[in-house]
Amino acid sequence: MLRVLKRLTLLLLALVAIGAAAFYVLYFHRAALPPAPPHARVAPVIARLPGLAACWVETGKTFSRFSIGMTAGSILVRHPAGDLLIDTGNSSHFRQDVSAYPFWLRWKLQSLAGQLNPEVPLPDLLRRIGEDPARLRWAILSHVHLDHAGGLMDLPRLPVLMTHEELQFANNPEIQAKGYVLAAYTKTLPQPGAPTLQFEPKAYEIFDESADLYKDGSVVAVPLRGHTPGSVGIFVNLSPTRRFFYVGDSVDDERGFEERVGKPLLLRDSDNDPALANQLVSRLSQLHEKVPGLTIIPAHGRSAYKKFFLGGPLSCVSGQ
Ligand SMILES: [Zn+2]
Incomplete structure:
Protein backbone atom coordinates (compact mmCIF):
# COMPACT_ATOMS: atom_id res chain seq x y z
CA MET A 1 0.00 0.00 0.00
CA ALA A 31 14.91 33.25 -27.36
CA ALA A 32 17.66 35.88 -27.57
CA LEU A 33 17.84 37.32 -31.11
CA PRO A 34 20.87 38.51 -33.12
CA PRO A 35 21.16 42.28 -33.71
CA ALA A 36 19.64 43.73 -36.89
CA PRO A 37 22.11 44.84 -39.60
CA PRO A 38 23.08 48.50 -39.02
CA HIS A 39 20.75 50.96 -40.74
CA ALA A 40 21.19 54.71 -41.08
CA ARG A 41 18.62 56.85 -39.34
CA VAL A 42 16.71 59.57 -41.19
CA ALA A 43 15.40 61.77 -38.37
CA PRO A 44 12.15 63.50 -39.34
CA VAL A 45 11.53 67.23 -39.01
CA ILE A 46 8.40 67.54 -36.89
CA ALA A 47 6.11 70.57 -36.85
CA ARG A 48 3.90 71.46 -33.90
CA LEU A 49 0.29 71.25 -35.07
CA PRO A 50 -2.53 72.95 -33.17
CA GLY A 51 -5.41 70.63 -32.26
CA LEU A 52 -3.42 67.40 -32.51
CA ALA A 53 -4.04 64.85 -29.75
CA ALA A 54 -4.07 61.09 -29.18
CA CYS A 55 -6.44 59.16 -26.90
CA TRP A 56 -6.17 55.61 -25.56
CA VAL A 57 -9.47 53.82 -26.15
CA GLU A 58 -9.05 50.48 -24.40
CA THR A 59 -11.87 48.05 -25.17
CA GLY A 60 -10.46 44.86 -23.58
CA LYS A 61 -7.85 43.90 -20.98
CA THR A 62 -6.57 40.94 -19.02
CA PHE A 63 -4.21 40.52 -16.02
CA SER A 64 -4.42 44.31 -15.77
CA ARG A 65 -3.12 44.36 -12.17
CA PHE A 66 0.19 42.82 -13.23
CA SER A 67 3.06 44.11 -15.33
CA ILE A 68 2.31 41.36 -17.89
CA GLY A 69 -1.22 42.77 -18.34
CA MET A 70 -2.51 42.75 -21.90
CA THR A 71 -4.79 45.23 -23.62
CA ALA A 72 -6.70 45.64 -26.88
CA GLY A 73 -8.62 48.43 -28.49
CA SER A 74 -7.84 51.56 -30.39
CA ILE A 75 -5.86 54.76 -30.36
CA LEU A 76 -7.80 57.78 -31.57
CA VAL A 77 -5.77 60.52 -33.26
CA ARG A 78 -7.54 63.85 -33.27
CA HIS A 79 -6.38 65.84 -36.27
CA PRO A 80 -7.65 69.16 -37.63
CA ALA A 81 -8.11 67.51 -41.05
CA GLY A 82 -10.26 64.63 -39.70
CA ASP A 83 -9.81 62.03 -36.96
CA LEU A 84 -8.15 58.65 -37.33
CA LEU A 85 -8.54 55.36 -35.45
CA ILE A 86 -5.49 53.12 -35.18
CA ASP A 87 -6.71 49.51 -34.86
CA THR A 88 -10.13 48.70 -33.44
CA GLY A 89 -9.79 45.73 -31.02
CA ASN A 90 -12.26 42.85 -30.91
CA SER A 91 -15.79 43.01 -32.25
CA SER A 92 -18.43 43.30 -29.54
CA HIS A 93 -19.95 40.12 -31.07
CA PHE A 94 -16.71 38.12 -30.95
CA ARG A 95 -18.27 34.86 -29.66
CA GLN A 96 -20.91 34.94 -32.35
CA ASP A 97 -18.35 35.86 -35.03
CA VAL A 98 -16.14 32.80 -34.31
CA SER A 99 -19.05 30.41 -33.73
CA ALA A 100 -18.85 28.92 -37.24
CA TYR A 101 -15.34 27.49 -36.62
CA PRO A 102 -14.76 23.88 -35.49
CA PHE A 103 -14.62 23.35 -31.71
CA TRP A 104 -10.82 23.33 -31.24
CA LEU A 105 -10.21 26.39 -33.36
CA ARG A 106 -13.05 28.22 -31.65
CA TRP A 107 -11.62 27.25 -28.27
CA LYS A 108 -8.14 28.51 -29.29
CA LEU A 109 -9.48 31.85 -30.53
CA GLN A 110 -11.63 32.30 -27.47
CA SER A 111 -8.81 31.51 -25.08
CA LEU A 112 -6.34 33.83 -26.85
CA ALA A 113 -7.89 36.87 -28.57
CA GLY A 114 -11.27 36.22 -26.91
CA GLN A 115 -9.79 37.19 -23.53
CA LEU A 116 -9.74 40.79 -24.74
CA ASN A 117 -13.41 41.15 -25.67
CA PRO A 118 -14.98 44.57 -25.15
CA GLU A 119 -17.27 45.13 -22.20
CA VAL A 120 -18.43 48.33 -23.86
CA PRO A 121 -18.51 48.57 -27.69
CA LEU A 122 -15.90 50.86 -29.27
CA PRO A 123 -18.42 53.48 -30.59
CA ASP A 124 -19.80 53.95 -27.06
CA LEU A 125 -16.30 54.43 -25.61
CA LEU A 126 -15.55 56.98 -28.33
CA ARG A 127 -18.67 58.92 -27.35
CA ARG A 128 -17.45 58.91 -23.72
CA ILE A 129 -14.42 60.93 -24.77
CA GLY A 130 -16.49 63.32 -26.84
CA GLU A 131 -15.87 61.72 -30.23
CA ASP A 132 -18.78 61.27 -32.62
CA PRO A 133 -18.03 57.94 -34.39
CA ALA A 134 -19.99 59.14 -37.44
CA ARG A 135 -17.48 61.95 -37.89
CA LEU A 136 -14.33 59.83 -37.98
CA ARG A 137 -12.39 60.29 -41.20
CA TRP A 138 -10.71 56.88 -41.41
CA ALA A 139 -9.09 53.93 -39.65
CA ILE A 140 -5.72 52.31 -40.20
CA LEU A 141 -5.11 48.69 -39.18
CA SER A 142 -1.68 47.53 -38.03
CA HIS A 143 -2.84 44.21 -39.55
CA VAL A 144 -6.04 42.38 -40.27
CA HIS A 145 -6.13 39.76 -37.48
CA LEU A 146 -9.51 39.51 -35.76
CA ASP A 147 -8.42 41.25 -32.54
CA HIS A 148 -7.41 44.35 -34.52
CA ALA A 149 -10.05 44.49 -37.28
CA GLY A 150 -13.07 43.18 -35.31
CA GLY A 151 -14.10 46.58 -33.95
CA LEU A 152 -14.80 47.69 -37.54
CA MET A 153 -17.90 45.49 -37.34
CA ASP A 154 -19.19 48.04 -34.82
CA LEU A 155 -18.18 50.92 -37.11
CA PRO A 156 -19.41 49.96 -40.57
CA ARG A 157 -18.75 52.32 -43.48
CA LEU A 158 -15.59 53.75 -41.93
CA PRO A 159 -12.92 54.00 -44.68
CA VAL A 160 -9.96 51.73 -43.87
CA LEU A 161 -6.36 52.31 -44.92
CA MET A 162 -4.71 49.04 -45.96
CA THR A 163 -1.95 47.79 -48.21
CA HIS A 164 -2.35 45.49 -51.20
CA GLU A 165 -0.47 42.67 -49.42
CA GLU A 166 -2.72 42.81 -46.37
CA LEU A 167 -5.91 42.86 -48.45
CA GLN A 168 -4.74 39.78 -50.36
CA PHE A 169 -3.91 38.09 -47.06
CA ALA A 170 -7.34 38.98 -45.62
CA ASN A 171 -9.15 37.51 -48.62
CA ASN A 172 -7.08 34.29 -48.79
CA PRO A 173 -9.39 31.33 -47.92
CA GLU A 174 -6.43 29.29 -46.58
CA ILE A 175 -5.58 32.06 -44.12
CA GLN A 176 -9.23 32.48 -43.16
CA ALA A 177 -9.43 28.72 -42.41
CA LYS A 178 -6.75 29.18 -39.71
CA GLY A 179 -9.11 31.49 -37.85
CA TYR A 180 -6.95 34.57 -37.19
CA VAL A 181 -8.63 36.33 -40.12
CA LEU A 182 -12.41 36.15 -40.32
CA ALA A 183 -14.09 36.08 -43.74
CA ALA A 184 -17.05 38.02 -42.30
CA TYR A 185 -14.78 40.96 -41.44
CA THR A 186 -13.59 41.46 -45.04
CA LYS A 187 -16.84 43.25 -45.85
CA THR A 188 -15.62 46.15 -43.70
CA LEU A 189 -12.36 46.37 -45.72
CA PRO A 190 -11.59 47.96 -49.10
CA GLN A 191 -12.14 45.84 -52.23
CA PRO A 192 -9.31 43.29 -52.74
CA GLY A 193 -8.06 45.08 -55.87
CA ALA A 194 -8.26 48.57 -54.40
CA PRO A 195 -5.54 49.13 -51.79
CA THR A 196 -5.87 52.41 -49.94
CA LEU A 197 -2.38 52.64 -48.47
CA GLN A 198 0.72 52.86 -50.62
CA PHE A 199 4.25 53.52 -49.48
CA GLU A 200 6.67 55.90 -51.13
CA PRO A 201 10.36 55.07 -51.40
CA LYS A 202 11.07 57.77 -48.81
CA ALA A 203 13.21 56.78 -45.83
CA TYR A 204 11.80 57.52 -42.38
CA GLU A 205 13.70 56.78 -39.16
CA ILE A 206 15.28 53.36 -39.95
CA PHE A 207 12.71 52.31 -42.55
CA ASP A 208 13.17 52.60 -46.32
CA GLU A 209 9.55 53.32 -47.23
CA SER A 210 6.86 55.46 -45.64
CA ALA A 211 3.40 56.96 -46.13
CA ASP A 212 2.67 60.39 -44.65
CA LEU A 213 -1.09 60.11 -44.07
CA TYR A 214 -1.93 63.80 -43.64
CA LYS A 215 1.05 65.12 -45.64
CA ASP A 216 2.14 67.17 -42.63
CA GLY A 217 4.44 64.70 -40.88
CA SER A 218 2.02 64.13 -37.98
CA VAL A 219 1.09 60.51 -38.74
CA VAL A 220 3.48 58.38 -40.77
CA ALA A 221 3.02 54.69 -41.57
CA VAL A 222 5.88 52.32 -42.41
CA PRO A 223 5.78 48.66 -43.52
CA LEU A 224 6.47 46.08 -40.78
CA ARG A 225 6.17 42.87 -42.81
CA GLY A 226 6.51 39.67 -40.80
CA HIS A 227 3.64 39.08 -38.38
CA THR A 228 1.44 39.35 -41.49
CA PRO A 229 2.56 40.21 -45.06
CA GLY A 230 1.07 43.71 -44.94
CA SER A 231 1.59 44.65 -41.28
CA VAL A 232 2.33 48.32 -40.75
CA GLY A 233 3.59 50.50 -37.91
CA ILE A 234 2.32 54.02 -37.29
CA PHE A 235 4.38 56.95 -35.98
CA VAL A 236 2.27 59.60 -34.28
CA ASN A 237 4.13 62.88 -33.73
CA LEU A 238 2.15 65.12 -31.38
CA SER A 239 5.17 67.42 -31.01
CA PRO A 240 8.91 67.19 -31.76
CA THR A 241 9.41 65.47 -28.39
CA ARG A 242 6.03 63.81 -27.75
CA ARG A 243 5.94 60.89 -30.12
CA PHE A 244 4.94 57.25 -30.18
CA PHE A 245 5.31 54.39 -32.63
CA TYR A 246 2.44 51.89 -32.64
CA VAL A 247 3.80 48.58 -33.88
CA GLY A 248 0.77 46.25 -33.75
CA ASP A 249 1.78 42.67 -33.01
CA SER A 250 5.30 42.99 -34.46
CA VAL A 251 6.44 42.66 -30.87
CA ASP A 252 4.30 41.50 -27.96
CA ASP A 253 5.62 43.68 -25.14
CA GLU A 254 8.47 46.01 -24.20
CA ARG A 255 10.78 43.14 -23.27
CA GLY A 256 10.91 42.20 -26.96
CA PHE A 257 12.73 45.37 -28.06
CA GLU A 258 14.37 46.27 -24.74
CA GLU A 259 16.11 42.90 -24.35
CA ARG A 260 16.00 41.85 -28.01
CA VAL A 261 14.16 38.58 -27.41
CA GLY A 262 11.58 36.76 -29.55
CA LYS A 263 7.96 36.18 -28.59
CA PRO A 264 6.89 33.26 -26.41
CA LEU A 265 5.90 30.12 -28.34
CA LEU A 266 2.18 30.63 -27.78
CA LEU A 267 2.24 34.03 -29.50
CA ARG A 268 4.59 32.92 -32.30
CA ASP A 269 1.74 30.71 -33.53
CA SER A 270 0.10 33.70 -35.18
CA ASP A 271 3.28 34.95 -36.95
CA ASN A 272 2.76 34.38 -40.66
CA ASP A 273 6.53 34.47 -41.39
CA PRO A 274 8.32 33.59 -38.10
CA ALA A 275 11.85 34.29 -39.41
CA LEU A 276 10.89 37.72 -40.76
CA ALA A 277 8.94 38.43 -37.57
CA ASN A 278 12.07 37.79 -35.48
CA GLN A 279 14.20 40.03 -37.73
CA LEU A 280 11.65 42.77 -37.19
CA VAL A 281 11.91 42.48 -33.40
CA SER A 282 15.68 43.05 -33.77
CA ARG A 283 14.95 46.03 -36.02
CA LEU A 284 12.63 47.55 -33.43
CA SER A 285 15.28 46.96 -30.82
CA GLN A 286 17.72 48.94 -32.99
CA LEU A 287 15.18 51.77 -33.29
CA HIS A 288 14.70 51.77 -29.52
CA GLU A 289 18.48 52.17 -29.06
CA LYS A 290 18.79 54.93 -31.66
CA VAL A 291 15.71 56.93 -30.63
CA PRO A 292 15.31 56.43 -26.87
CA GLY A 293 12.78 59.30 -26.58
CA LEU A 294 10.31 57.50 -28.84
CA THR A 295 7.68 55.41 -27.03
CA ILE A 296 7.21 52.12 -28.86
CA ILE A 297 3.69 50.78 -28.21
CA PRO A 298 3.01 47.10 -28.94
CA ALA A 299 -0.73 46.62 -29.59
CA HIS A 300 -1.26 44.42 -26.52
CA GLY A 301 1.51 45.74 -24.24
CA ARG A 302 -0.52 47.49 -21.55
CA SER A 303 2.45 48.88 -19.61
CA ALA A 304 3.72 50.72 -22.72
CA TYR A 305 0.37 52.52 -23.10
CA LYS A 306 0.45 53.52 -19.44
CA LYS A 307 3.86 55.16 -19.93
CA PHE A 308 2.55 57.38 -22.72
CA PHE A 309 -1.05 57.89 -21.60
CA LEU A 310 -0.37 58.85 -18.00
CA GLY A 311 -4.08 59.32 -17.28
CA GLY A 312 -4.79 55.67 -18.17
CA PRO A 313 -7.52 54.36 -20.47
CA LEU A 314 -9.80 56.98 -22.05
CA SER A 315 -7.22 59.73 -21.44
CA CYS A 316 -5.79 61.94 -24.15
CA VAL A 317 -2.35 63.47 -24.70
CA SER A 318 -1.99 66.63 -26.75
CA GLY A 319 1.00 68.13 -28.48
CA GLN A 320 0.67 71.48 -26.72
ZN1 LIG B 1 -3.25 40.96 -31.78
Missing part, protein backbone atom coordinates in the same frame (compact mmCIF):
# COMPACT_ATOMS: atom_id res chain seq x y z
CA LEU A 2 2.78 2.39 1.01
CA ARG A 3 4.66 1.57 -2.17
CA VAL A 4 1.62 2.34 -4.34
CA LEU A 5 1.16 5.63 -2.54
CA LYS A 6 4.83 6.46 -3.06
CA ARG A 7 4.55 5.70 -6.76
CA LEU A 8 1.41 7.76 -7.11
CA THR A 9 3.11 10.70 -5.40
CA LEU A 10 6.11 10.42 -7.72
CA LEU A 11 3.81 10.26 -10.75
CA LEU A 12 1.92 13.31 -9.58
CA LEU A 13 5.17 15.23 -9.00
CA ALA A 14 6.39 14.25 -12.47
CA LEU A 15 3.12 15.45 -14.03
CA VAL A 16 3.33 18.77 -12.18
CA ALA A 17 6.94 19.22 -13.34
CA ILE A 18 6.01 18.45 -16.96
CA GLY A 19 3.02 20.81 -16.75
CA ALA A 20 5.19 23.60 -15.28
CA ALA A 21 7.86 23.10 -17.97
CA ALA A 22 5.24 23.15 -20.76
CA PHE A 23 3.67 26.31 -19.28
CA TYR A 24 7.10 27.97 -19.11
CA VAL A 25 7.97 27.06 -22.72
CA LEU A 26 4.55 28.18 -24.03
CA TYR A 27 4.16 31.43 -22.12
CA PHE A 28 7.50 32.64 -20.80
CA HIS A 29 10.55 31.29 -22.60
CA ARG A 30 11.91 33.81 -25.09
Whole structure:
Protein backbone atom coordinates (compact mmCIF):
# COMPACT_ATOMS: atom_id res chain seq x y z
CA MET A 1 0.00 0.00 0.00
CA LEU A 2 2.78 2.39 1.01
CA ARG A 3 4.66 1.57 -2.17
CA VAL A 4 1.62 2.34 -4.34
CA LEU A 5 1.16 5.63 -2.54
CA LYS A 6 4.83 6.46 -3.06
CA ARG A 7 4.55 5.70 -6.76
CA LEU A 8 1.41 7.76 -7.11
CA THR A 9 3.11 10.70 -5.40
CA LEU A 10 6.11 10.42 -7.72
CA LEU A 11 3.81 10.26 -10.75
CA LEU A 12 1.92 13.31 -9.58
CA LEU A 13 5.17 15.23 -9.00
CA ALA A 14 6.39 14.25 -12.47
CA LEU A 15 3.12 15.45 -14.03
CA VAL A 16 3.33 18.77 -12.18
CA ALA A 17 6.94 19.22 -13.34
CA ILE A 18 6.01 18.45 -16.96
CA GLY A 19 3.02 20.81 -16.75
CA ALA A 20 5.19 23.60 -15.28
CA ALA A 21 7.86 23.10 -17.97
CA ALA A 22 5.24 23.15 -20.76
CA PHE A 23 3.67 26.31 -19.28
CA TYR A 24 7.10 27.97 -19.11
CA VAL A 25 7.97 27.06 -22.72
CA LEU A 26 4.55 28.18 -24.03
CA TYR A 27 4.16 31.43 -22.12
CA PHE A 28 7.50 32.64 -20.80
CA HIS A 29 10.55 31.29 -22.60
CA ARG A 30 11.91 33.81 -25.09
CA ALA A 31 14.91 33.25 -27.36
CA ALA A 32 17.66 35.88 -27.57
CA LEU A 33 17.84 37.32 -31.11
CA PRO A 34 20.87 38.51 -33.12
CA PRO A 35 21.16 42.28 -33.71
CA ALA A 36 19.64 43.73 -36.89
CA PRO A 37 22.11 44.84 -39.60
CA PRO A 38 23.08 48.50 -39.02
CA HIS A 39 20.75 50.96 -40.74
CA ALA A 40 21.19 54.71 -41.08
CA ARG A 41 18.62 56.85 -39.34
CA VAL A 42 16.71 59.57 -41.19
CA ALA A 43 15.40 61.77 -38.37
CA PRO A 44 12.15 63.50 -39.34
CA VAL A 45 11.53 67.23 -39.01
CA ILE A 46 8.40 67.54 -36.89
CA ALA A 47 6.11 70.57 -36.85
CA ARG A 48 3.90 71.46 -33.90
CA LEU A 49 0.29 71.25 -35.07
CA PRO A 50 -2.53 72.95 -33.17
CA GLY A 51 -5.41 70.63 -32.26
CA LEU A 52 -3.42 67.40 -32.51
CA ALA A 53 -4.04 64.85 -29.75
CA ALA A 54 -4.07 61.09 -29.18
CA CYS A 55 -6.44 59.16 -26.90
CA TRP A 56 -6.17 55.61 -25.56
CA VAL A 57 -9.47 53.82 -26.15
CA GLU A 58 -9.05 50.48 -24.40
CA THR A 59 -11.87 48.05 -25.17
CA GLY A 60 -10.46 44.86 -23.58
CA LYS A 61 -7.85 43.90 -20.98
CA THR A 62 -6.57 40.94 -19.02
CA PHE A 63 -4.21 40.52 -16.02
CA SER A 64 -4.42 44.31 -15.77
CA ARG A 65 -3.12 44.36 -12.17
CA PHE A 66 0.19 42.82 -13.23
CA SER A 67 3.06 44.11 -15.33
CA ILE A 68 2.31 41.36 -17.89
CA GLY A 69 -1.22 42.77 -18.34
CA MET A 70 -2.51 42.75 -21.90
CA THR A 71 -4.79 45.23 -23.62
CA ALA A 72 -6.70 45.64 -26.88
CA GLY A 73 -8.62 48.43 -28.49
CA SER A 74 -7.84 51.56 -30.39
CA ILE A 75 -5.86 54.76 -30.36
CA LEU A 76 -7.80 57.78 -31.57
CA VAL A 77 -5.77 60.52 -33.26
CA ARG A 78 -7.54 63.85 -33.27
CA HIS A 79 -6.38 65.84 -36.27
CA PRO A 80 -7.65 69.16 -37.63
CA ALA A 81 -8.11 67.51 -41.05
CA GLY A 82 -10.26 64.63 -39.70
CA ASP A 83 -9.81 62.03 -36.96
CA LEU A 84 -8.15 58.65 -37.33
CA LEU A 85 -8.54 55.36 -35.45
CA ILE A 86 -5.49 53.12 -35.18
CA ASP A 87 -6.71 49.51 -34.86
CA THR A 88 -10.13 48.70 -33.44
CA GLY A 89 -9.79 45.73 -31.02
CA ASN A 90 -12.26 42.85 -30.91
CA SER A 91 -15.79 43.01 -32.25
CA SER A 92 -18.43 43.30 -29.54
CA HIS A 93 -19.95 40.12 -31.07
CA PHE A 94 -16.71 38.12 -30.95
CA ARG A 95 -18.27 34.86 -29.66
CA GLN A 96 -20.91 34.94 -32.35
CA ASP A 97 -18.35 35.86 -35.03
CA VAL A 98 -16.14 32.80 -34.31
CA SER A 99 -19.05 30.41 -33.73
CA ALA A 100 -18.85 28.92 -37.24
CA TYR A 101 -15.34 27.49 -36.62
CA PRO A 102 -14.76 23.88 -35.49
CA PHE A 103 -14.62 23.35 -31.71
CA TRP A 104 -10.82 23.33 -31.24
CA LEU A 105 -10.21 26.39 -33.36
CA ARG A 106 -13.05 28.22 -31.65
CA TRP A 107 -11.62 27.25 -28.27
CA LYS A 108 -8.14 28.51 -29.29
CA LEU A 109 -9.48 31.85 -30.53
CA GLN A 110 -11.63 32.30 -27.47
CA SER A 111 -8.81 31.51 -25.08
CA LEU A 112 -6.34 33.83 -26.85
CA ALA A 113 -7.89 36.87 -28.57
CA GLY A 114 -11.27 36.22 -26.91
CA GLN A 115 -9.79 37.19 -23.53
CA LEU A 116 -9.74 40.79 -24.74
CA ASN A 117 -13.41 41.15 -25.67
CA PRO A 118 -14.98 44.57 -25.15
CA GLU A 119 -17.27 45.13 -22.20
CA VAL A 120 -18.43 48.33 -23.86
CA PRO A 121 -18.51 48.57 -27.69
CA LEU A 122 -15.90 50.86 -29.27
CA PRO A 123 -18.42 53.48 -30.59
CA ASP A 124 -19.80 53.95 -27.06
CA LEU A 125 -16.30 54.43 -25.61
CA LEU A 126 -15.55 56.98 -28.33
CA ARG A 127 -18.67 58.92 -27.35
CA ARG A 128 -17.45 58.91 -23.72
CA ILE A 129 -14.42 60.93 -24.77
CA GLY A 130 -16.49 63.32 -26.84
CA GLU A 131 -15.87 61.72 -30.23
CA ASP A 132 -18.78 61.27 -32.62
CA PRO A 133 -18.03 57.94 -34.39
CA ALA A 134 -19.99 59.14 -37.44
CA ARG A 135 -17.48 61.95 -37.89
CA LEU A 136 -14.33 59.83 -37.98
CA ARG A 137 -12.39 60.29 -41.20
CA TRP A 138 -10.71 56.88 -41.41
CA ALA A 139 -9.09 53.93 -39.65
CA ILE A 140 -5.72 52.31 -40.20
CA LEU A 141 -5.11 48.69 -39.18
CA SER A 142 -1.68 47.53 -38.03
CA HIS A 143 -2.84 44.21 -39.55
CA VAL A 144 -6.04 42.38 -40.27
CA HIS A 145 -6.13 39.76 -37.48
CA LEU A 146 -9.51 39.51 -35.76
CA ASP A 147 -8.42 41.25 -32.54
CA HIS A 148 -7.41 44.35 -34.52
CA ALA A 149 -10.05 44.49 -37.28
CA GLY A 150 -13.07 43.18 -35.31
CA GLY A 151 -14.10 46.58 -33.95
CA LEU A 152 -14.80 47.69 -37.54
CA MET A 153 -17.90 45.49 -37.34
CA ASP A 154 -19.19 48.04 -34.82
CA LEU A 155 -18.18 50.92 -37.11
CA PRO A 156 -19.41 49.96 -40.57
CA ARG A 157 -18.75 52.32 -43.48
CA LEU A 158 -15.59 53.75 -41.93
CA PRO A 159 -12.92 54.00 -44.68
CA VAL A 160 -9.96 51.73 -43.87
CA LEU A 161 -6.36 52.31 -44.92
CA MET A 162 -4.71 49.04 -45.96
CA THR A 163 -1.95 47.79 -48.21
CA HIS A 164 -2.35 45.49 -51.20
CA GLU A 165 -0.47 42.67 -49.42
CA GLU A 166 -2.72 42.81 -46.37
CA LEU A 167 -5.91 42.86 -48.45
CA GLN A 168 -4.74 39.78 -50.36
CA PHE A 169 -3.91 38.09 -47.06
CA ALA A 170 -7.34 38.98 -45.62
CA ASN A 171 -9.15 37.51 -48.62
CA ASN A 172 -7.08 34.29 -48.79
CA PRO A 173 -9.39 31.33 -47.92
CA GLU A 174 -6.43 29.29 -46.58
CA ILE A 175 -5.58 32.06 -44.12
CA GLN A 176 -9.23 32.48 -43.16
CA ALA A 177 -9.43 28.72 -42.41
CA LYS A 178 -6.75 29.18 -39.71
CA GLY A 179 -9.11 31.49 -37.85
CA TYR A 180 -6.95 34.57 -37.19
CA VAL A 181 -8.63 36.33 -40.12
CA LEU A 182 -12.41 36.15 -40.32
CA ALA A 183 -14.09 36.08 -43.74
CA ALA A 184 -17.05 38.02 -42.30
CA TYR A 185 -14.78 40.96 -41.44
CA THR A 186 -13.59 41.46 -45.04
CA LYS A 187 -16.84 43.25 -45.85
CA THR A 188 -15.62 46.15 -43.70
CA LEU A 189 -12.36 46.37 -45.72
CA PRO A 190 -11.59 47.96 -49.10
CA GLN A 191 -12.14 45.84 -52.23
CA PRO A 192 -9.31 43.29 -52.74
CA GLY A 193 -8.06 45.08 -55.87
CA ALA A 194 -8.26 48.57 -54.40
CA PRO A 195 -5.54 49.13 -51.79
CA THR A 196 -5.87 52.41 -49.94
CA LEU A 197 -2.38 52.64 -48.47
CA GLN A 198 0.72 52.86 -50.62
CA PHE A 199 4.25 53.52 -49.48
CA GLU A 200 6.67 55.90 -51.13
CA PRO A 201 10.36 55.07 -51.40
CA LYS A 202 11.07 57.77 -48.81
CA ALA A 203 13.21 56.78 -45.83
CA TYR A 204 11.80 57.52 -42.38
CA GLU A 205 13.70 56.78 -39.16
CA ILE A 206 15.28 53.36 -39.95
CA PHE A 207 12.71 52.31 -42.55
CA ASP A 208 13.17 52.60 -46.32
CA GLU A 209 9.55 53.32 -47.23
CA SER A 210 6.86 55.46 -45.64
CA ALA A 211 3.40 56.96 -46.13
CA ASP A 212 2.67 60.39 -44.65
CA LEU A 213 -1.09 60.11 -44.07
CA TYR A 214 -1.93 63.80 -43.64
CA LYS A 215 1.05 65.12 -45.64
CA ASP A 216 2.14 67.17 -42.63
CA GLY A 217 4.44 64.70 -40.88
CA SER A 218 2.02 64.13 -37.98
CA VAL A 219 1.09 60.51 -38.74
CA VAL A 220 3.48 58.38 -40.77
CA ALA A 221 3.02 54.69 -41.57
CA VAL A 222 5.88 52.32 -42.41
CA PRO A 223 5.78 48.66 -43.52
CA LEU A 224 6.47 46.08 -40.78
CA ARG A 225 6.17 42.87 -42.81
CA GLY A 226 6.51 39.67 -40.80
CA HIS A 227 3.64 39.08 -38.38
CA THR A 228 1.44 39.35 -41.49
CA PRO A 229 2.56 40.21 -45.06
CA GLY A 230 1.07 43.71 -44.94
CA SER A 231 1.59 44.65 -41.28
CA VAL A 232 2.33 48.32 -40.75
CA GLY A 233 3.59 50.50 -37.91
CA ILE A 234 2.32 54.02 -37.29
CA PHE A 235 4.38 56.95 -35.98
CA VAL A 236 2.27 59.60 -34.28
CA ASN A 237 4.13 62.88 -33.73
CA LEU A 238 2.15 65.12 -31.38
CA SER A 239 5.17 67.42 -31.01
CA PRO A 240 8.91 67.19 -31.76
CA THR A 241 9.41 65.47 -28.39
CA ARG A 242 6.03 63.81 -27.75
CA ARG A 243 5.94 60.89 -30.12
CA PHE A 244 4.94 57.25 -30.18
CA PHE A 245 5.31 54.39 -32.63
CA TYR A 246 2.44 51.89 -32.64
CA VAL A 247 3.80 48.58 -33.88
CA GLY A 248 0.77 46.25 -33.75
CA ASP A 249 1.78 42.67 -33.01
CA SER A 250 5.30 42.99 -34.46
CA VAL A 251 6.44 42.66 -30.87
CA ASP A 252 4.30 41.50 -27.96
CA ASP A 253 5.62 43.68 -25.14
CA GLU A 254 8.47 46.01 -24.20
CA ARG A 255 10.78 43.14 -23.27
CA GLY A 256 10.91 42.20 -26.96
CA PHE A 257 12.73 45.37 -28.06
CA GLU A 258 14.37 46.27 -24.74
CA GLU A 259 16.11 42.90 -24.35
CA ARG A 260 16.00 41.85 -28.01
CA VAL A 261 14.16 38.58 -27.41
CA GLY A 262 11.58 36.76 -29.55
CA LYS A 263 7.96 36.18 -28.59
CA PRO A 264 6.89 33.26 -26.41
CA LEU A 265 5.90 30.12 -28.34
CA LEU A 266 2.18 30.63 -27.78
CA LEU A 267 2.24 34.03 -29.50
CA ARG A 268 4.59 32.92 -32.30
CA ASP A 269 1.74 30.71 -33.53
CA SER A 270 0.10 33.70 -35.18
CA ASP A 271 3.28 34.95 -36.95
CA ASN A 272 2.76 34.38 -40.66
CA ASP A 273 6.53 34.47 -41.39
CA PRO A 274 8.32 33.59 -38.10
CA ALA A 275 11.85 34.29 -39.41
CA LEU A 276 10.89 37.72 -40.76
CA ALA A 277 8.94 38.43 -37.57
CA ASN A 278 12.07 37.79 -35.48
CA GLN A 279 14.20 40.03 -37.73
CA LEU A 280 11.65 42.77 -37.19
CA VAL A 281 11.91 42.48 -33.40
CA SER A 282 15.68 43.05 -33.77
CA ARG A 283 14.95 46.03 -36.02
CA LEU A 284 12.63 47.55 -33.43
CA SER A 285 15.28 46.96 -30.82
CA GLN A 286 17.72 48.94 -32.99
CA LEU A 287 15.18 51.77 -33.29
CA HIS A 288 14.70 51.77 -29.52
CA GLU A 289 18.48 52.17 -29.06
CA LYS A 290 18.79 54.93 -31.66
CA VAL A 291 15.71 56.93 -30.63
CA PRO A 292 15.31 56.43 -26.87
CA GLY A 293 12.78 59.30 -26.58
CA LEU A 294 10.31 57.50 -28.84
CA THR A 295 7.68 55.41 -27.03
CA ILE A 296 7.21 52.12 -28.86
CA ILE A 297 3.69 50.78 -28.21
CA PRO A 298 3.01 47.10 -28.94
CA ALA A 299 -0.73 46.62 -29.59
CA HIS A 300 -1.26 44.42 -26.52
CA GLY A 301 1.51 45.74 -24.24
CA ARG A 302 -0.52 47.49 -21.55
CA SER A 303 2.45 48.88 -19.61
CA ALA A 304 3.72 50.72 -22.72
CA TYR A 305 0.37 52.52 -23.10
CA LYS A 306 0.45 53.52 -19.44
CA LYS A 307 3.86 55.16 -19.93
CA PHE A 308 2.55 57.38 -22.72
CA PHE A 309 -1.05 57.89 -21.60
CA LEU A 310 -0.37 58.85 -18.00
CA GLY A 311 -4.08 59.32 -17.28
CA GLY A 312 -4.79 55.67 -18.17
CA PRO A 313 -7.52 54.36 -20.47
CA LEU A 314 -9.80 56.98 -22.05
CA SER A 315 -7.22 59.73 -21.44
CA CYS A 316 -5.79 61.94 -24.15
CA VAL A 317 -2.35 63.47 -24.70
CA SER A 318 -1.99 66.63 -26.75
CA GLY A 319 1.00 68.13 -28.48
CA GLN A 320 0.67 71.48 -26.72
ZN1 LIG B 1 -3.25 40.96 -31.78
